[in-house]
Amino acid sequence: MADVVIIGAGTSGLFSAAMLAKKGYHVELYEKAKEIGGRARSWHKDGYTVDYGCHLIRNGSKGYIPTTLAELGEQLDLILLKEPEILWWEGQQFHELPRDPTKLRERGILDESDLPKIFRLLQEKDTIVEQNMGKSIQEWLQEIKASPRLENFLRMAAMGIVCPFLERASAGELFDFIIRGVALGGQPSGYPIGGFGVVHEKLAKIIMSFGGRITTGERIRKINVTNGRVSGLQVGSKNIKAEQVICAFPCQQLFRILEENLVSARPREMLMGLTPVSGISIDYGLKEKITEVSGIILLPGEPFIFGLITSNIDPSVAPPGRQLMTFTALTSPEEAKDKFKAKAILAHLEATISEMFPRKDRNIEWRRPLFLPIIDGVELNCNQYRAKRPKPEVPGIEGLFLAGDCLGVEGAGGDLAVTSARLCVERIEERYG
Ligand SMILES: Cc1cc2nc3c(=O)[nH]c(=O)nc-3n(C[C@H](O)[C@H](O)[C@H](O)COP(=O)(O)OP(=O)(O)OC[C@H]3O[C@@H](n4cnc5c(N)ncnc54)[C@H](O)[C@@H]3O)c2cc1C
Incomplete structure (x- = not known):
């Protein structure tokens, strides 16, 4: 039996597993998708490496992802964004936001x-x-x-x-x-050379080098709890024994695999009720290079849009002479799920990008729209700041822990995935180490 079973091989699950494995725990990780990386996975298509929407590392080489990887003995090679790191589009032109x-x-x-x-x-x-x-x-x-x-x-x-x-x-x-x-010295955002997937490849290597196991394409169907303690997991049609389990996915989804009545009403409502960041995103592979812009592009309108010409930051993510760009419109969770509203927002997003880059439309090699009910697990609004969000322990269930970008720790998005994994590992160590 593994010391700790981790459900979900996204950033938080992989970091939790790698940190525990390095400390000598025998870890097993289960991922329902065919590949690892979760919401930060990369997709390989005809010579392009496409992240899941715009993905950057805040604070460059001093950010949580590279510094925690370094603690685990792995170096992450990053390209730091050049000045202007941020531009905004208004009145039919770009404006630079100096640091x-x-x-x-x-x-x-x-x-x-x-x-x-x-x-x-x-x-x-x-x-x-x-x-x-x-x-x-x-x-x-x-x-x-x-x-x-x-x-x-x-x-x-x-x-x-x-x-x-x-x-x-x-x-x-x-x-x-x-x-x-x-x-941290005002470092700009960074991009992992070769795409965001490199982060997860490095983590998987660490986990396996310490004897940990990663199983993909295997969904955990149920967390079994006996007398207030985790006793096992239902994996496909079989049951496995487990006493320490980390759920490393957005905590709003916990009760898909855990009986609701095992957690009392208040913490349960908090876990289920957190509002995520949602949106609609579009990636384009372009036959030609149509712009030199290499900063984060903001369009502070309604909806708020942001984007990145990823291949201008790291040319290795597109075939020579081609261009990769990605733009996202922030929406409410309801809009991202509503077919008709989402389609209308996507049409607006694509038209806005065409206005900015008129040569885009005649150069599209492929396009990938994404409807994203969860971009970041939790919106950092004043009703759900960190003290109001969950901690790694699930109240009333011994052996069950949470990690992921909804938890009550510092950071946003991918940073929160890392800081939550760090706190989760710390709590497991305190209790069972
Ligand atoms: C479009 C987009 C752009 C983003 N941009 C940035 C950015 O620029 N910078 C940044 O820091 N962050 C960014 N983020 C946020 C970042 O991707 C997430 O914060 C991070 O990936 C969350 O990692 P996680 O491990 O907590 O969750 P996830 O990545 O969601 O991983 C959870 C994993 O658990 C698996 N899983 C769930 N249930 C089960 C089950 N029952 N059995 C087995 N497996 C299961 C899922 O398949 C998934 O792989 C962005 C996100 C999106 C979507």
Whole structure:
């Protein structure tokens, strides 16, 4: 019997398994899909390596993914985004968002009066994050009597936590992201050379080198619980014994494989009720290179759109002379699931990209639309900031743990997948190590 069974071979499951395996635990990982990587998997098509939507690593080589991989003995080669790292499209042209705060003022992106407000964030970092977790950015802006320019700027900055909706984005979560970025030396985002799948290949190698096992194409159907303790798992038609289990997928899905009445009402409602980030995304393989833009493109309208010309960052992800681009429109979870609304948003997304890049339409080699009820497991809004989200232990069930990008730890999206895995492993060690 494995010491720990992990359900799900996405970023959080693979990191949990690799960290535990390195500490000497015998781990077994089950993944229902044919391949590993979950929402950050790569797809190989006719010489293209296509990530699942835009995928970047915040804070470059100092981000959670490369630093945790380094602790596990693996180096991740990254390409750091060049200046301008971020551009926005408005009035039929691109505008650059410089990283240097004085340039932000020189170019009229911020008012003179805004700079002290930004610097105050950094000076009061010990209190300002906690004090503003449950406050929306809009409320904070009103409190400090911010200029409309600062509001526009923070809308774009809030894309760092994938919540550019100022009326509900958690100010504390955003400040924590900004302050952490500055503390790490302000490194730009990074892209793993060869595509995001490289991260998972490295993790799988670590897991297997320590004797761990990864089984793909095998869905866990049920978590068996006896007298308040995990006793096993139903895998396909057979049952296996298991005493420590990590569910490494969005926690809203936990009760697909766990009987609801095993968890009392309040924690159960919290787990099921978290709102994810949702959207609609489109990838294009293009016959020709039609643009040199290599930064993150933002279109701060309704819906909020962002995108990346991935092959301009890493040419190895497209055949020579071709181009790979990916754009996403953020939606509500309901819109992403509603066939008609989703199709209308997709049409708008494609038309918007054509406006930006008129040569796109006659160069399409292939296109892949994706309807994404879950982009990030949890939206970092002021109703579900980290203290209001679940911890790794499932209340009332001994031996059952959670990891994944819904948990109550720092970071957003893929970062949260890593920090949650770290905390989950720490808790398993404390209890059974
Ligand atoms: C379009 C898009 C763009 C993104 N961009 C970024 C970005 O730029 N930067 C960033 O940091 N993050 C980004 N993210 C978020 C990031 O991909 C996720 O946070 C991360 O992949 C979550 O990893 P996870 O392991 O927690 O969950 P998942 O990746 O969802 O992995 C869960 C795995 O569990 C498996 N599973 C579920 N149930 C079972 C079962 N019963 N039995 C067996 N297996 C099961 C699933 O098949 C899946 O493989 C993006 C996500 C999307 C969708």
